[in-house]
Each structure stands twice: as structure tokens, then as C-alpha cells.
Amino acid sequence: MNSSLKLSNRDRAVLMKAPFLAGLGNSALVRLMSMMTISTLPARKFVMREGETADAFYCVLNGYVRLFRLSREGREADIMVCAPGDTFAEHLLFNDNVYRCNAQTAEPATLARFDMQAVRDLAQQDPEIAKALIAAISRHLVGTMDCIANDRLFTAPQRVANYILSRCPVEGGSASIRLPFQKSLLAGMLGLAPEALSRAFSSLRRVGVTVRGRIIQVGDVQALKNI
CATH class of the missing domain: 2.60.120.10 (Jelly Rolls)
Structure with missing residues (x-):
């Protein structure tokens, strides 16, 4: 120090x-x-x-x-x-x-x-x-x-969706964001166990959310809002 x-x-x-x-x-x-x-x-x-x-x-x-x-x-x-x-x-x-x-x-x-x-x-x-x-x-x-x-009030997928939406640069269409830290830290931030975070990301695939490392791709921001 x-x-x-x-x-x-x-x-x-x-x-x-x-x-x-x-x-x-x-x-x-x-x-x-x-x-x-x-x-x-x-x-x-x-x-x-x-x-x-x-x-x-x-x-x-x-x-x-x-x-x-x-x-x-x-x-x-x-x-x-x-x-x-x-x-x-x-x-x-x-x-x-x-x-x-x-x-x-x-x-x-x-x-x-x-x-x-x-x-x-x-x-x-x-x-x-x-x-x-x-x-x-x-x-x-x-x-x-x-x-x-x-x-x-919110389920694990909804918490993850809300986090992604709060950082999306657009209101509709597709978007991409980069996590500023490791997913294990995001899990704790959202009050989830790491395995619960993984399941939440998996459930969001049906609305076009994919994860590669720290990059999160959103196929349809509006669909994510409706989770």
C-alpha cells in the first residue's frame, strides 16, 4: 500500500x-x-x-x-x-x-x-x-x-435481466455489454450463488441472451424487458 x-x-x-x-x-x-x-x-x-x-x-x-x-x-x-x-x-x-x-x-x-x-x-x-x-x-x-x-420481488433471471438492462446502451433491438468484473462477483452482487447465476443466464437464452466470457449479447432488448 x-x-x-x-x-x-x-x-x-x-x-x-x-x-x-x-x-x-x-x-x-x-x-x-x-x-x-x-x-x-x-x-x-x-x-x-x-x-x-x-x-x-x-x-x-x-x-x-x-x-x-x-x-x-x-x-x-x-x-x-x-x-x-x-x-x-x-x-x-x-x-x-x-x-x-x-x-x-x-x-x-x-x-x-x-x-x-x-x-x-x-x-x-x-x-x-x-x-x-x-x-x-x-x-x-x-x-x-x-x-x-x-x-x-424478483426471480434470479429477472435480477440478471435488470442488471443487463441497466447497462444496455439502447432501448430496443440488439445490444452488447461487457461485464466490468468476473461473473462470480456479479453473482454475489445480485445475491445469487454462482450456480444460480449460471442457471439464470441459461434461462435467458430463450430471449436471445448469450454469454461469452465477460461479453453479454442481447438479441432483443425489448424481449428482455418483458422477462
């Missing part, structure tokens, strides 16, 4: 779009970024572990980070996959002092790290920063509720 890296232009652009920074004025932005360090991590490196003291929260600048929990028997339950621009662990700023899940890089990643106590102190001094952080936490809550509802 290297915590002395400087922001590249690309990473800066990603960071500026992060929800808790996007709406800040220049003064508040400078103060918050002064507490930030940039780190590079290899694939499958733990960023935090469940039960450890929550001393920082993070923003993904490049790569993907997987959040998950472990049972006593060692079974894994995926919570979410954080993409560039996503933040994680900031919900612990105001109500807890230990991490509630594990975070592990799915591939080499660049992260912005924010010291929890320093940001907490700054939020108490600056209402603009406090409001931005509360808004970011609120968005996470809404996203969590949507995720729970999708798990209850």
Missing part, C-alpha cells in the same frame, strides 16, 4: 463526483480533502475486516471493492460491490466504532482514505460538510432498501 500517492486527473474527476463531495463549496471541499490519503492495493487485499475498529471510510477511485460478511462456519454473504465513485463505511461516522463487514479488493484498486475522527470533528464544525455526509448516508439507506426489495 502506498499512502503518499498524488491524485491523477482521472482519479480526481472520479472523486469530485462522489456524492459526499459533489455538492460542497470550495472551502469545505479543500478542508475535507486535506484529510485524505491515496492508497493503491493489489487484488484480494483486505481494506477492512468485520469487528475491527472503524478508523476510516473510503472512496473507490479505480477498480472494484467487494463488501461481504462471514458466518461462523466461514460462509460468505455479499453486501455490495463498490465501483469507482462509490464510498463505503461512512455510515459509521455517527453511530458505531467497529466495522460491520469485510471489504476486499476484487482487482487492483486505488482508494481515497478519510480518517474517521478527523472528518467527524470537521463535520461538527462545518454544517455544510455534515449535511453532505448525512445526504450520502441517506442515499446508502435508500439503495439498501431497494436491494432488499429486489431480492424479495
Whole structure:
């Protein structure tokens, strides 16, 4: 890990779009970024572990980070996959002092790290920063509720179809998308076992969905919408 890296232009652009920074004025932005360090991590490196003291929260600048929990028997339950621009662990700023899940890089990643106590102190001094952080936490809550509802309301093929449709570049006809990560990571993201994901892809063949590696071909986007 290297915590002395400087922001590249690309990473800066990603960071500026992060929800808790996007709406800040220049003064508040400078103060918050002064507490930030940039780190590079290899694939499958733990960023935090469940039960450890929550001393920082993070923003993904490049790569993907997987959040998950472990049972006593060692079974894994995926919570979410954080993409560039996503933040994680900031919900612990105001109500807890230990991490509630594990975070592990799915591939080499660049992260912005924010010291929890320093940001907490700054939020108490600056209402603009406090409001931005509360808004970011609120968005996470809404996203969590949507995720729970999708798990209850949609079948495995429908979850996969919805993921594909959310990334399709067209509204009708044929389309092609490329998964940004391995299918095993997509399975966890959708709350499916790898074998359940494979069965879901197989069931979608009847509407013209084919998979070759990370490339997903959709024969008829409209037909996929009707799943």
C-alpha cells in the first residue's frame, strides 16, 4: 500500500463526483480533502475486516471493492460491490466504532482514505460538510432498501435481466455489454450463488441472451424487458 500517492486527473474527476463531495463549496471541499490519503492495493487485499475498529471510510477511485460478511462456519454473504465513485463505511461516522463487514479488493484498486475522527470533528464544525455526509448516508439507506426489495420481488433471471438492462446502451433491438468484473462477483452482487447465476443466464437464452466470457449479447432488448 502506498499512502503518499498524488491524485491523477482521472482519479480526481472520479472523486469530485462522489456524492459526499459533489455538492460542497470550495472551502469545505479543500478542508475535507486535506484529510485524505491515496492508497493503491493489489487484488484480494483486505481494506477492512468485520469487528475491527472503524478508523476510516473510503472512496473507490479505480477498480472494484467487494463488501461481504462471514458466518461462523466461514460462509460468505455479499453486501455490495463498490465501483469507482462509490464510498463505503461512512455510515459509521455517527453511530458505531467497529466495522460491520469485510471489504476486499476484487482487482487492483486505488482508494481515497478519510480518517474517521478527523472528518467527524470537521463535520461538527462545518454544517455544510455534515449535511453532505448525512445526504450520502441517506442515499446508502435508500439503495439498501431497494436491494432488499429486489431480492424479495424478483426471480434470479429477472435480477440478471435488470442488471443487463441497466447497462444496455439502447432501448430496443440488439445490444452488447461487457461485464466490468468476473461473473462470480456479479453473482454475489445480485445475491445469487454462482450456480444460480449460471442457471439464470441459461434461462435467458430463450430471449436471445448469450454469454461469452465477460461479453453479454442481447438479441432483443425489448424481449428482455418483458422477462
